[in-house]
Amino acid sequence: MPGFVTIVSNSINFNKINLNYRSLKEFKLDEITINKTYIARYTNKKFLDDKMFEETNDFFIVIEGVIFNKKDLMNSFASSSYLDLIHKLYDNYGETFFKYFKGEFSGMLYDKINGKYIIFTNETGSKPIFYYNFNSTYIFSSELKVITDILKFNNIDFNLDEIGAYFLLTYGYMLEDYTLIRQVKKLQAGNYIVLDKDKMKIHSYNTIKNQPYNSESYEKTIGKLDELFKYAVKTQYEKDDEYQYKHISSLSGGLDSRMEVMIAHELGYSNCLNLTFGQNGCLDEIVAKAISSDINNEFVFYSLDNGNYLMDIDEMLICNDGLILYSGAAHVLSALKNINFEDYGIYHTGQVGDAVLGSFINNVNINNKSKIGDGAYSYRLLDRISDVVYNIQYKYNDEEIFKFYNRAFNGAINGDWVANQFTEFSSPFLYKDFFDYALKIPREYKYEERIYIDWINKLHPNIGNYKWEKIGIRPTNSLIKVKLYNKIIRRIFFKNRIESMNPFDYWYNNNHNLKKFLYSYINKNMYLLDSYNQLKKDCISLCDYGTFFEKTQVMTLLGALRLHFN
Structure with a gap:
């Protein structure tokens, strides 16, 4: 960094x-x-x-x-x-x-x-x-x-x-x-x-708070969100203009990045390059390409086919010090290395937009404590640190606050640390005025991202005209529509289509070179844990019986030991 x-x-x-x-x-x-x-x-x-x-x-x-x-x-x-x-x-x-x-x-x-x-x-x-x-x-x-x-x-x-x-x-x-x-x-x-x-x-000097204070109507709250979001986008894009840089934004099939990109377009910011990466034919590529075409933005798609970028682990760990799962942002590094940033300014993203507007809460009750393992990639070894995690979680009155300070500020930042190797970064969802207001919106408004979806459909219906990668259809608060699509249509008509940006298990099972590299890297570096008997046994067990992601967690640890101790 x-x-x-x-x-x-x-x-x-x-x-x-x-x-x-x-x-x-x-x-x-x-x-x-x-x-x-x-x-x-x-x-x-x-x-x-x-x-x-x-x-x-x-x-x-x-x-x-x-x-x-x-x-x-x-x-x-x-x-x-x-x-x-x-x-x-x-x-x-x-x-x-x-x-x-x-x-x-x-x-x-x-x-x-x-x-x-x-x-x-x-x-x-x-x-x-x-x-x-x-x-x-x-x-x-x-x-x-x-x-x-x-x-x-x-x-x-x-x-x-x-x-x-x-x-x-x-x-x-x-x-x-x-x-x-x-x-x-x-x-x-x-x-x-x-x-x-x-x-x-x-x-x-600053403590984030989510105790609801907002007594405005639902409609006025949506209006205020829109006002603050536009101001955040405007402020961040004007920094590019101040230095006479062109704009560059990530764009996927999710809601967060399209909100940032399309609101910027509504505000008159052109000369923007949209960057998308993923498996060829994934929904992220299809949706992002359609959006960029419709608003006349430049569009670059960087293919992640076969997952070969996952072999650049040591280069990735320089970006995040080995403190975050390397496979979580290695695709960002692989793509950004191919961009000439000389004429481009801030790398604009929609970082943690869904979390700011509700995905970090599991119910409408305030002071709902986080459970051990909330936000974890793997549960297999949680018993090793359960007492430590319990003592940490005890400090937080609410699961949402715990997740922001840890999952968001210590984990989701992974891609931004990568971008910072090349330029500066920003997300309007994390702009202080918007962030502080959004966190204090009543939980019943934010639960299951209700207000997020209504904000789009009521004030920016054009943004809701494209499929949402998360549910496979256009943004909707109708659980019936979502279940119908995912349980019937998606399974019958699209069962053979790879829809994920990063189909890790598919790559692992079909790319012999990738699988060979993973095992070689693990075997070659496992000696670094020789002084930590139990930790070494647990890592070997994760590699033998764990998922692809759990294997990359072990790889991240071993790579971090190489980075800091060799």
């Missing part, structure tokens, strides 16, 4: 830091040493005027990402420059100056006057921060691998966190602040770190 690293230490050798291990893309690299502090950034060369690597007499500031409301803030604070804006925000609001940003960002401010460091990420944690704290050495980095490399180069011991390993083998991603390294944690969404006179403390 492109970003930055800050090291505060009297013992670390700053000359033994390697930030050039990537092969995916050339990054912009800047470095500076101030007293006992080393600061570097390694960022993609896009939207550089939104990023910052600057020193003044009072502080040093590094900002990574895009700030969608930067111009508005500069106008509000009568700022002569971006740096002047930071000065005024910090003077007025102190440690939480950054909470007025809206965008995909992270950063660090070193207050030279007071000897204080402030390290922050946005309210969804989309730009990750990992941190190491031991014996008066502090390392903060956008990538876990940067930290493990620094520790290795300086002969500092670190170990596998077996709880993190079991999270990967069950959920397919980390929970809360866990990583695969016992000595390194991840800063959670909406939090920031203050390091002041050798004392480090974590604070919260």
Whole structure:
């Protein structure tokens, strides 16, 4: 993940830091040493005027990402420059100056006057921060691998966190602040770190809430959703225009991506490339091609036939540090490597739209606790970590909030971390104003995505004219229609058609080279678990008796061990 690293230490050798291990893309690299502090950034060369690597007499500031409301803030604070804006925000609001940003960002401010460091990420944690704290050495980095490399180069011991390993083998991603390294944690969404006179403390500046406060009618709620969504799309597309970039968006047969693409079209944004990937002939290809053709967008389909892209595991793990199931976003990497991003701006997606509008809730009751295993890819080894998971879930009053902080902010972000190797990313569903409003809509409105479907059919019927890949027919709240199609028509007339974007089991059973690679990779790297007897036995069992996905969970763990320990 492109970003930055800050090291505060009297013992670390700053000359033994390697930030050039990537092969995916050339990054912009800047470095500076101030007293006992080393600061570097390694960022993609896009939207550089939104990023910052600057020193003044009072502080040093590094900002990574895009700030969608930067111009508005500069106008509000009568700022002569971006740096002047930071000065005024910090003077007025102190440690939480950054909470007025809206965008995909992270950063660090070193207050030279007071000897204080402030390290922050946005309210969804989309730009990750990992941190190491031991014996008066502090390392903060956008990538876990940067930290493990620094520790290795300086002969500092670190170990596998077996709880993190079991999270990967069950959920397919980390929970809360866990990583695969016992000595390194991840800063959670909406939090920031203050390091002041050798004392480090974590604070919260934003907590997502879903207690319904909305007393508006159903129709007015739909109208407000539409208003906020259009504003989010407009704000994110205007960032492209600000830099004179063309637009690029993912598009599939789902609702989320088509909402983002087609609302952008309604708002007048043209010169847009729609990118779709999947098995040839899948419903995602058919629907996306029809939408792009009807609104006159450019269209590129990248075929994933045979699943050979799944053999590029090590390249994929560089993108997500081995903290998320590699097969969940390897197709995104395979496709984006074929795009020349020189003329394109933000990679626009419909990330977690369904979750924001209801798919994370199982009933209409508020304070409905999450169950152990909710959101997991595999249940076979849950008993190994059930006590840990229970204690984590106990902190959350509601399943929806638990799933956002963990499944969404630690798992679904996988594809965005891939895109960030090439450019910046965004989803209007996660734009703060829309997200905060949508979460507080009454649950009975959101249950089974009722309001989402009605929003489309009432205000944007043209968007509902295409099949929804999830149910095989046009978006509808009629359970009778859905059951009729899936139980009768789909089974009889389309039983031999491969409708999935990623038919993993089909590829595994029909692509001999892929199957051979999987077993070879697992067998060649299983020795990395020799020091963890039970964990090794469990991984072997998953490989022998598990599904294709469970095999790739083991592969992700083994690949992560190669990445961080070899």
